[in-house]
Amino acid sequence: MPPKHDSCCSCCSGFIITTGLTALFIWLSIRVDEPKCYLDYIYVPALNKTLNSTSNSTFLFTLKLVNPNKDKGIQYDAVQLRFGLFKDLNTTRSLGNATVGRFYQGHEKTAKKPGLVVVNGVGNLTERVNGKVYFRVDFVTAVKYKILLWYTKRDQLWGGANLEIGDLGEKVGKKGVRLGNSPVMIESGALKLYGGYRALLIFLVGCTALGFT
Ligand SMILES: *[C@@H]1O[C@H](CO)[C@@H](O)[C@H](O)[C@H]1NC(C)=O
Numbered sequence: 001m002p003p004k005h006d007s008c009c010s011c012c013s014g015f016i017i018t019t020g021l022t023a024l025f026i027w028l029s030i031r032v033d034e035p036k037c038y039l040d041y042i043y044v045p046a047l048n049k050t051l052n053s054t055s056n057s058t059f060l061f062t063l064k065l066v067n068p069n070k071d072k073g074i075q076y077d078a079v080q081l082r083f084g085l086f087k088d089l090n091t092t093r094s095l096g097n098a099t100v101g102r103f104y105q106g107h108e109k110t111a112k113k114p115g116l117v118v119v120n121g122v123g124n125l126t127e128r129v130n131g132k133v134y135f136r137v138d139f140v141t142a143v144k145y146k147i148l149l150w151y152t153k154r155d156q157l158w159g160g161a162n163l164e165i166g167d168l169g170e171k172v173g174k175k176g177v178r179l180g181n182s183p184v185m186i187e188s189g190a191l192k193l194y195g196g197y198r199a200l201l202i203f204l205v206g207c208t209a210l211g212f213t
């Protein structure tokens with residue numbers, strides 16, 4: 001409860017508190033969280049051992065994009081995807097590219113975008129690293145955030161991940177793989193988990209911000 005403005009001092013502190021709260025409110029409404037990009041699904045028929053055939057030169061994927069913002073929409077430019085196959089621990093060869101067309105996503109929405117890649121040239125996927133097949137997936141796009149009626153300027157976004165493809169031609173592990181800041185490298189046959197820490201940090205910052213409002 002603000003006291004009556006009967007002295008200059010309380011008037012002053014009232015002004016400071018109001019200005020502070022306004023600044024906090026503006027900061028909370030202007031501040032944006034980047035969308036999160038996941039490879040949700042991938043199926044490579046040529047690597048499905050129960051098919052007994054490596055001749056299928058296409059593969060399927062689903063990209064998942066999550067807008068974590070409570071009250072901001074996101075306008076995506078076309079999302080460019082690059083798929084590669086690891087030849088050894090730190091080099092890949094390009095398998096093919098795909099594009100997800102531009103689209104608008106409302107606040108707190110999740111979009112799943114399926115696509116198909118035709119493997120360039122002869123599609124033999126014979127390379128193994130420590131006996132396993134590893135793919136590299138990278139994306140690049142740009143986004144604008146919609147705050148009330150206005151759009152922010154464009155932000156460039158990119159990321160990538162390494163994933164192991166199992167004996168049924170699908171990625172190992174059910175969960176979508178975050179396309180984050182993981183380097184193009186497999187360490188001693190195991191996939192390093194990068195990006196999780198950053199996600200946790202954003203989550204904590206989000207909680208703190210919520211606690212303030
Ligand atoms: C693949 O080959 C195995 C053994 O040669 C056979 O048992 C199986 O039925 C084949 N699968 C298909 C889908 O042809």
Ligand SMILES: *[C@@H]1O[C@H](CO)[C@@H](O)[C@H](O)[C@H]1NC(C)=O
Binds near residue numbers: 049169
């Ligand atoms: C792999 O091939 C088998 C045999 O055709 C099929 O039953 C199975 O669904 C395929 N795996 C996937 C992940 O589609």
Ligand SMILES: *[C@@H]1O[C@H](CO)[C@@H](O)[C@H](O)[C@H]1NC(C)=O
Binds near residue numbers: 056057058
């Ligand atoms: C390749 O696999 C895809 C996905 O399973 C399937 O739709 C397509 O018909 C297959 N193509 C050939 C030539 O077998």
Ligand SMILES: *[C@@H]1O[C@H](CO)[C@@H](O)[C@H](O)[C@H]1NC(C)=O
Binds near residue numbers: 088089090
């Ligand atoms: C890639 O791996 C090879 C050994 O497999 C190593 O000699 C080379 O330094 C590595 N390059 C980078 C950039 O890590």
Ligand SMILES: *[C@@H]1O[C@H](CO)[C@@H](O)[C@H](O)[C@H]1NC(C)=O
Binds near residue numbers: 082096
């Ligand atoms: C995919 O795009 C990259 C550039 O973004 C290019 O270097 C590469 O050759 C392309 N791969 C295929 C298979 O077209």
Ligand SMILES: *[C@@H]1O[C@H](CO)[C@@H](O)[C@H](O)[C@H]1NC(C)=O
Binds near residue numbers: 122
């Ligand atoms: C692809 O695999 C087939 C069957 O294993 C083989 O005959 C052919 O030479 C391979 N092609 C390339 C470019 O490796």
